[in-house]
Amino acid sequence: MKTALLQLNASDDPVANLPETLAYLREAVAGGAEFVLTAEVTNCVSTSRRHQQEVLAFEEEDATLAALREEAAKAGIWLLIGSLALKTRDGDGRFANRSFLISPEGEIVARYDKIHMFDVDISETETYRESAGYRPGDKAVVAETTFAKIGMSVCYDMRFPALYQQLAEAGAQILTMPAAFSPVTGAAHWHSLLRARAIENGCYVLAPAQTGTHASAAHRTRDTYGHSLVVAPWGEVVLDAGTAPGVYFCDIDMEECAKARAKVPSLANRRPFAAP
Numbered sequence: 001m002k003t004a005l006l007q008l009n010a011s012d013d014p015v016a017n018l019p020e021t022l023a024y025l026r027e028a029v030a031g032g033a034e035f036v037l038t039a040e041v042t043n044c045v046s047t048s049r050r051h052q053q054e055v056l057a058f059e060e061e062d063a064t065l066a067a068l069r070e071e072a073a074k075a076g077i078w079l080l081i082g083s084l085a086l087k088t089r090d091g092d093g094r095f096a097n098r099s100f101l102i103s104p105e106g107e108i109v110a111r112y113d114k115i116h117m118f119d120v121d122i123s124e125t126e127t128y129r130e131s132a133g134y135r136p137g138d139k140a141v142v143a144e145t146t147f148a149k150i151g152m153s154v155c156y157d158m159r160f161p162a163l164y165q166q167l168a169e170a171g172a173q174i175l176t177m178p179a180a181f182s183p184v185t186g187a188a189h190w191h192s193l194l195r196a197r198a199i200e201n202g203c204y205v206l207a208p209a210q211t212g213t214h215a216s217a218a219h220r221t222r223d224t225y226g227h228s229l230v231v232a233p234w235g236e237v238v239l240d241a242g243t244a245p246g247v248y249f250c251d252i253d254m255e256e257c258a259k260a261r262a263k264v265p266s267l268a269n270r271r272p273f274a275a276p
Contacts, residue, residue: 001035001147001252004028005208005228008039009245011215012046014055018064022071027247029075035147037080037208038068039228040155040178041097044085045210048219049133052095058087065100073106078145082178082208083114083154085134094135099152099178101143109145112152113137116160122184130156140166148173148254151203155179158193158207161200168201168267173257175203179225180210186225191237198231202261204252205231211243233260 006024010017021042028036043064046052059065065084072079079102086096097114115138117131140163141152151167151174158164158177167175175197181190198205211226230239230250239250261267 001254002032003035003037003206003230003250003252004031004033005206005230005239005241005248005250006036006038007209007211007226007228007241007245007248008042009212009214010039010042010045010210012044012048012051012055012217012219014043014064017043018067021064022067024247025068025071025079028249029077031247031249033077033249035078035080037176037178037206038082039208039210040083040180041085041210042082045180045214045222045224046085046216046219047222051219052085052133053093056085056087056095058089059098062086069102069106069108072102072104076104078102078104078147080150080176080178080206082176088135090135092135095133096137097130097134097154099154099176101145101150101152110141110143110152112141112154113139114154114157115140115163116156118156122182126182126184128182140170142167142170142172150174150176152176155181158197161197164197164201164203165270168203172201173203173254175201175205177205177207178209179207181225183223183225186227190225190227191229194229194231195235195237198233199235200266202233202257202264202267204233204257205229207231209241211245233257234263
């Protein structure tokens, strides 16, 4: 199955970002992709909560979601919107970091809200408190498509292998891991984490990413790692997009999941055990 990952360099302006995302999506469709995936926070990369309050929308009003759904229906493709930053009606005013799976009819097949919040101190000058602006989800999601079962996740989730074990045990054959990864942790851990999640579960890992320095009119700029990856169920990296924004194609063969699981049936071999 021909798949395309859209590696984005989104700014903090959702209106300005949408035409470029649509152009990449159309390029993917023209190239024959039947399944297209976008990066985390496709609509807006921002570290300013005040700015986000001004430019973000609720799901039912979000222009990026509406336009991408329409484009998927027009092209008749499956589309994974890696995530959108969206307003919620939570009392504390926090946003949702929400991934969407869109059918070839343009319908929302599944939603997943990022569970694990990126609250870290990478260095004295690089800290993140995602939970200050986003409220975490609390439900794992496996979605049915015509070609595979998809276990949905977002970025920092990839450091929590128990999530993916549950997704695989629920039938997932593809694990989606859209990201806006820090360059520091990306260089140290990105490839290792994604390969491990694929190997442990006998799944394809599809990880479209944000890349480069993200333009901002309202706050300090942010850099992301890029290197959108496709990892096969045996652990081979079959696509590494490097750091340039653009459309990256890869063929995936779902039979590879069964082959990997037959060689090393770790899902079947898992056993319960007492905690230490």
